[in-house]
Amino acid sequence: MAAIYYFLPKVLGKPIHSYYLSVLGFWSLAIFYNWAGVHHLIGGPVPVWVQTAGIAASFMMVVPVIVTGLNQHLTLVGAASALKYSPTLRFIVFGGVNYTLTSLAGSLMAMRSWAEITHFTHYTVAHAHHGMYAFFTMVMFGSIYYILPRIILKEWPSAKLISLHFWATAGGITLYVVVMSIAGIQQGLAMNALPVGADGHAGSPIPFLTIVANTIQWLELRTVAGVVIAIGHIAFAINFTWMLVKPRQPGTSEPTLFRHAPDLEVAP
Amino acid sequence: MSSEKTKLPPHIPAEQHQRAEQAGANDDSIQKVHAILLREKPEPSEGFTPLPLFLLGFISAMVFVCAVYVVHYRGGFDPLVYDERFDAEAAKAAASAPKELTPEQVLASGKRLFQTCAACHQATGLGVAGVYPPLAGSEWVLGKEDRLIRVLLHGLGGPVQVKGNTYNGAMPAFGKIPGGGYNWSEEKISHVLSYIRHEWGNNAGFITKDNVAAVLKAEASRAKAWTQDELAPFAQ
Amino acid sequence: MNRAPLIFLGIFFALAFSWTGIVLTNHLSYAKLQPVFDETEGKAFPQKLPGNAERGKEVYRDLGCVYCHTQQVRQPGYGTDIERGWGERGSVARDYIHEKRVYLGSMRTGPDLRNVGARFVGDAGRDWHIQHFYDPQITSKGSIMPPFRFLFETRSIVGEASPRAVQAKLPAQYQPPAGHEIVLTQRGEDLISYLLALKDPALYPEEAARVYVPKPESAEKKTESAHPEAAK
Numbered sequence: 019m020a021a022i023y024y025f026l027p028k029v030l031g032k033p034i035h036s037y038y039l040s041v042l043g044f045w046s047l048a049i050f051y052n053w054a055g056v057h058h059l060i061g062g063p064v065p066v067w068v069q070t071a072g073i074a075a076s077f078m079m080v081v082p083v084i085v086t087g088l089n090q091h092l093t094l095v096g097a098a099s100a101l102k103y104s105p106t107l108r109f110i111v112f113g114g115v116n117y118t119l120t121s122l123a124g125s126l127m128a129m130r131s132w133a134e135i136t137h138f139t140h141y142t143v144a145h146a147h148h149g150m151y152a153f154f155t156m157v158m159f160g161s162i163y164y165i166l167p168r169i170i171l172k173e174w175p176s177a178k179l180i181s182l183h184f185w186a187t188a189g190g191i192t193l194y195v196v197v198m199s200i201a202g203i204q205q206g207l208a209m210n211a212l213p214v215g216a217d218g219h220a221g222s223p224i225p226f227l228t229i230v231a232n233t234i235q236w237l238e239l240r241t242v243a244g245v246v247i248a249i250g251h252i253a254f255a256i257n258f259t260w261m262l263v264k265p266r267q268p269g270t271s272e273p274t275l276f277r278h279a280p281d282l283e284v285a286p
Numbered sequence: 287m288s289s290e291k292t293k294l295p296p297h298i299p300a301e302q303h304q305r306a307e308q309a310g311a312n313d314d315s316i317q318k319v320h321a322i323l324l325r326e327k328p329e330p331s332e333g334f335t336p337l338p339l340f341l342l343g344f345i346s347a348m349v350f351v352c353a354v355y356v357v358h359y360r361g362g363f364d365p366l367v368y369d370e371r372f373d374a375e376a377a378k379a380a381a382s383a384p385k386e387l388t389p390e391q392v393l394a395s396g397k398r399l400f401q402t403c404a405a406c407h408q409a410t411g412l413g414v415a416g417v418y419p420p421l422a423g424s425e426w427v428l429g430k431e432d433r434l435i436r437v438l439l440h441g442l443g444g445p446v447q448v449k450g451n452t453y454n455g456a457m458p459a460f461g462k463i464p465g466g467g468y469n470w471s472e473e474k475i476s477h478v479l480s481y482i483r484h485e486w487g488n489n490a491g492f493i494t495k496d497n498v499a500a501v502l503k504a505e506a507s508r509a510k511a512w513t514q515d516e517l518a519p520f521a522q
Numbered sequence: 523m524n525r526a527p528l529i530f531l532g533i534f535f536a537l538a539f540s541w542t543g544i545v546l547t548n549h550l551s552y553a554k555l556q557p558v559f560d561e562t563e564g565k566a567f568p569q570k571l572p573g574n575a576e577r578g579k580e581v582y583r584d585l586g587c588v589y590c591h592t593q594q595v596r597q598p599g600y601g602t603d604i605e606r607g608w609g610e611r612g613s614v615a616r617d618y619i620h621e622k623r624v625y626l627g628s629m630r631t632g633p634d635l636r637n638v639g640a641r642f643v644g645d646a647g648r649d650w651h652i653q654h655f656y657d658p659q660i661t662s663k664g665s666i667m668p669p670f671r672f673l674f675e676t677r678s679i680v681g682e683a684s685p686r687a688v689q690a691k692l693p694a695q696y697q698p699p700a701g702h703e704i705v706l707t708q709r710g711e712d713l714i715s716y717l718l719a720l721k722d723p724a725l726y727p728e729e730a731a732r733v734y735v736p737k738p739e740s741a742e743k744k745t746e747s748a749h750p751e752a753a754k
Binding site for chain 2: 548551552554555597598599604605606607612614615640641642643644645646647649650653660661693694723727728731732
């Protein structure tokens with residue numbers, strides 16, 4: 019979060035939209051997020067009032083999320099064309115957008131009726147990766163693209179590899195999240211269904227193994243998504259090693275951008 | 287490694303660099319330094335756009351909704367309450383309602399209990415060839431109640447013939463017997479037996495709780511699993 | 523503009539607030555929970571695990587069973603845990619009071635195991651676990667649970683065959699070469715003892731504060747949401 023708040027204005031050379039929004043976002047996050055953890059135990063072995071408090075706090079998480087989202091997106095408005103040039107910005111904005119999405123989905127998942135379906139399924143796995151990868155990891159990649167050239171005073175050798183890294187990880191994680199969400203919802207619905215059985219009476223759960231069999235196709239797609247992400251990581255690793263071993267350029271260095279920025283209004 | 291620019295920490299403002307470099311630096315190196323510094327944007331700052339009004343409204347609405355939610359589902363803030371729908375009235379009504387089950391309810395309950403059996407006899411009731419015998423169409427299931435109840439109460443061991451095949455495994459005891467494992471009540475046993483007698487095309491009568499209780503009483507001292515031979519007298 | 527003390531105080535209160543609410547309060551109320559004496563059984567529940575089962579619990583943790591299995595039954599009418607025979611009542615905090623570490627789990631790639639000990643019982647249950655660990659396909663065709671064959675040891679018979687050999691319980695295609703036998707390792711024994719002991723049979727006062735009667739319309743809703751393809 020802090021990385022986004024730093025790099026967004028730094029790369030754009032433009033102030034964060036509103037100080038008040040940031041403060042509101044920070045404090046509402048600090049107050050509510052601690053409570054929200056209990057939403058992992060909905061329907062579980064904790065007294066109902068604890069669950070209720072956790073759910074309410076998870077709802078309230080909508081406030082910091084919307085506030086932060088507004089703040090960041092309004093900062094970007096008018097400068098979106100910089101996305102065409104700056105690798106850092108692209109990763110960070112992707113992360114920021116996914117922060118908003120995953121957090122709103124998280125609040126939704128805390129609702130009892132939605133948790134009843136998605137809890138304990140692949141949907142939770144999708145959500146966890148959405149937060150940890152699509153948001154956190156992508157922001158960290160963006161930060162690395164910004165920080166490293168400044169520390170070792172060398173530029174990234176290949177813009178093509180950065181581009182490959184971005185599209186492979188962004189595409190891969192999007193596929194991953196979509197696939198696992200569908201798998202999870204299907205799994206959850208099947209798990210909770212009490213269809214009319216062969217005997218004509220409602221009330222027999224779908225056999226566990228049938229549900230397992232139905233998720234396998236989605237798990238295969240998940241593997242595909244994983245491979246695509248891995249390709250992105252390999253591109254990053256190559257670029258990184260190359261950067262370490264290549265000699266420092268004696269002359270003026272230019273930041274590595276996706277394409278030539280017309281007026282150099284953007285940092286990498 | 288010792289090139290000019292690495293010696294100059296980039297965080298020092300540009301004018302100071304110039305001063306520091308004035309003595310020995312040539313134009314070229316100054317330009318190089320500038321190239322690096324020129325790229326840097328100013329340190330991030332914050333604008334002071336005021337909060338939009340609708341946001342305040344939205345936040346108040348959220349606080350209100352969540353407060354109502356907490357009050358509604360607080361479960362008396364009681365550490366022993368685990369169900370948000372708990373309502374003392376409904377619980378009392380349910381407790382005093384008549385307990386007699388309809389045949390459908392008996393079969394539904396039996397079906398639920400059967401999941402325990404399905405681990406071995408499979409949900410299809412066909413068993414696993416050579417290991418677990420079938421229940422569908424089994425003469426043990428469709429035959430005399432006395433024998434079937436005994437199999438469930440105390441278990442079954444040694445070689446047995448089912449539908450022309452021989453099995454030699456151990457069927458666990460489900461009854462409330464000395465040293466018994468599952469300790470199922472008579473009612474549960476009657477439900478699951480009624481269920482297997484009506485499923486997969488099986489069509490035999492219901493078994494009541496009293497049938498089971500009578501057998502349990504007659505065999506009160508037995509703790510061992512039955513063998514096929516021992517059960518032969520009860521098959522007639 | 524030094525706001526550090528203010529920020530520190532603010533963070534302190536935000537943390538203290540949630541800590542009091544969800545850690546301290548619960549700690550106090552759970553610490554009060556006592557085992558409940560059951561008149562008919564003449565024992566107090568929940569019971570402590572016997573020693574070998576306690577060791578088996580470590581094996582359970584080592585092998586990462588918790589990634590695929592949960593140990594919490596959700597309350598009646600919420601999900602279908604009860605209908606699936608995973609327990610007769612929802613799990614409550616009292617069930618876990620003897621446990622230093624709880625393996626509640628968060629993912630149900632496999633079924634809930636809080637009451638496996640009520641589903642697989644005695645020698646027959648032990649045999650089932652042996653088959654299932656040796657190869658889940660024996661008992662559960664199509665399972666994606668991996669075989670845990672390293673819980674077994676195939677060794678040549680020296681002198682007399684071991685009374686603990688288990689190959690007789692396995693179908694024909696799993697038989698070891700002549701002169702060899704398959705035995706369960708100590709870790710395997712412990713794990714199975716744990717699974718056999720894992721159950722919450724008792725009813726606690728908590729049950730009095732539950733609504734067991736599911737509302738009829740919710741039962742209907744579930745039927746409708748049944749998946750047509752999944753039901754095949």
